[in-house]
Amino acid sequence: MSTTKIIIAGFGGQGILFTGKLMAYQGMIAGRYVSWLPSYGPEVRGGTCNCSVIVSDEPIGSPIIDSPDIVIAMNRPSLDKYEPTLAKGGKLFVESSLIDRKAERDDVTVYYVPAAEIASENGDNRLGNMVVHGNVMSRSDCFPFDTVAAAIEKVISARHRDLLDINMKMLEAGYKYES
Amino acid sequence: MSEKVLMKGNEAIAEAAIRSGCRFYLGYPITPQTEVAAYMAKRMPKIGGTFLQAESELSAINMVYGVASAGKRCMTSSSSPGISLKCEGLSYLAACDLPSVIVNVQRGGPGLGGIQPSQSDYFQATKGSGHGDFRMIVLAPSSVQEMADLTSLAFDLADKHRMPAMILADGTIGQMMEPVELAEDMHATQYEKPWACTGTKLERGHNIINSLILKPEILERLNIERYEKYKIVESEEVRYEEYMMDDAEICIVAFGIASRVAKSAIMEARKQGVKVGLIRPITLWPFPAEPIRAAADKVKAFISVELSMGQLIYDVRLASECKKPVHLCSRVGGMITSPDYVLKKILEVNEMGGAV
Amino acid sequence: MVVFEKPHGLTDVPLHYCPGCTHGIIHRLVAEAMDELGIEGRTVGVASVGCSVMSYDYFNCDMVQAAHGRAPAVATGLKRALPDNIVFTYQGDGDLAAIGTAETVHSAARGENITIIFVNNAIYGMTGGQMAPTSLPGQVTQTSPYGRDVKTAGYPVRVCELLSSLDGPAYLERVSVDSPKAVKNAKRAILKAFRNQVEGKGFSLVEVLSTCPTNWGMTPVEALEWCRENMVPYYPLGVYKDKYADEEAAK
Structure with a gap:
């Protein structure tokens, strides 16, 4: 029996909610319980944006996460806000091409992923979210890489079908990245 | 059963309403329930249904009153401040025994309040949704699956007992996504509605849908009769x-x-x-x-x-x-x-x- | 030989209106329109709040009573649910031009294919003669006892003129029922407003200048004269909008 609680946070437009959906679909495809909860309202218009995803082997009680097992910080305010909430022994992913400070916690594992840079090298600097998620998949057994292709099919809208390949490429690049 | 899909609670309400035979959605935008309206705006035109963005919550609930008077399944949705505006209409719907489904995806109040989740419309929903003696069936979903299932149930109960039914949700359940399984057709029972105003065809006396009763002895009797109905609802429909x-x-x-x-x-x-x-x-x-x-x-x-x-x-x-x-x-x-x-x-x- | 009879569109329920009130005439014109177009069996009327609230008992078609001011919204719901039926509202000035202004303007702006019969008697009759949105400047009412002072109570609302600026309405006309000739003209307008809906032409509103002898404190004859001499100059009669006028003229 295991439950993984993930918070993804960054700027609006960084694909935060999309990444969360992708994770939720991967969990669902694996036959597990999932919940996805976004921040909403005017606060997300051009500002910070976050999303809570829970993947579990048992029915999920509260979808609200106080103490996440994984935090993905895509910008500095998100790192400041969520680093202190991370559970002891949790995993912290830092978008190091956009965040100028190091993590302060020493009771968690920190992964620095220069996601925007890697995305740019692979042809589209907007897809840092996919690079980070690729890296998350390599660092956590919560999201097996072999479920991601089927999941992304579900998440990507019909009019963005042409972006499937580039998204997969970014996920792979992130998966292979070792800091 | 179709395959499981990830859906927002608000979307699950909308899709379940459609699969329950609702072809009329009348609403007005307000956070955090706007996805219901957006979903309906997208889907209704494709299935021959009606999506109408009203000029106000007042107008929306009265459009519901019109559609319900015609005997058709219809729905409106809003969030707390908007529901306060709809309360006039809720009283009229109850007074005229009109089946209808109202969704409240609650946010913090009072006044304009905030947009984050709340359950502070409990009194309003269960005790005072308008003037006069009346009740509404109030269903409280706790998951996205229940957002769908209870919406469907709300339509059936509203028709069965000829009264308004409310889905009392909150911003969290409305905004969160969970896997949902929806039956292709959730329209469980078809109810005859001989009382509906659809035209006499010159074959019957005219139907009147009305809540103006100037004779106290008659108004008292109608209230007592309505509460007899509520007793039946209380004995048959409790769920926990x-x-x-x-x-x-x-x-x-x-x-x-x-x-x-x-x-x-x-x-x-x-x-x-x-x-x-x-x-x-x-x-x-x-x-x-x-x-x-x-x-x-x-x-x-x-x-x-x-x-x-x-x-x-x-x-x-x-x-x-x-x-x-x-x-x-x-x-x-x-x-x-x-x-x-x-x-x-x-x-x-x-x-x-x-x-x- | 029968030379005059009650239209089929009216029930046998005796009208409750005061002596000399012109609601009775306007009811009859609506019923005659239903008879002549043969639409009674598929018509659903919406009664509003005001003196005409009990019109649900008087019209023989199916009737829905609406909350104060909401009749156009209720009619919108009905018409959307029953596109093949004929849906009309029967509203007074308080209902249509005060508490229900938003519903009036927006049902017109949407061009809902409904018919509105708007009875303007420049006063709140049912509640005993208070100032209406259409009460004239200087008009004495229970809530303007020194005469409507436009400095504090503002000016009357001219509904047809107001709505005529919108693209939505198909037909807007103001008529009166202060003389037999005027009644004949009103009948033509009301018939047209219903026929428009039958033909799918869209939002049609007929404003009927009406009298309230009781609350105006006049005899019925004086009231008709007051309407002619005071209301008609402020609310000029005529067609304010007719989208299909050219098309119909060509026929």
């Missing part, structure tokens, strides 16, 4: 979930999002050896008074976990006939109780002791 109540010494009463948080807290409390259980009202009206009354003989205390300043707690006290103390555990204004916060309350109440 009991969770770990068999050996419980403390009984939490909570609905919607608060009940989910409570479940997480209960699991943790049990790990610490505290026997706590949950009664989750699914129908807020009719209220599941009987199981709470029965629990009052077994447990040492109740905790009402709610996102309001103590509204549900009144019904818990009434139902338990004040046989055992009822404690309040609440956050308001868009703040949400965490499992830890509830756990703390459980341990505190447990410490208080008291005879079982």
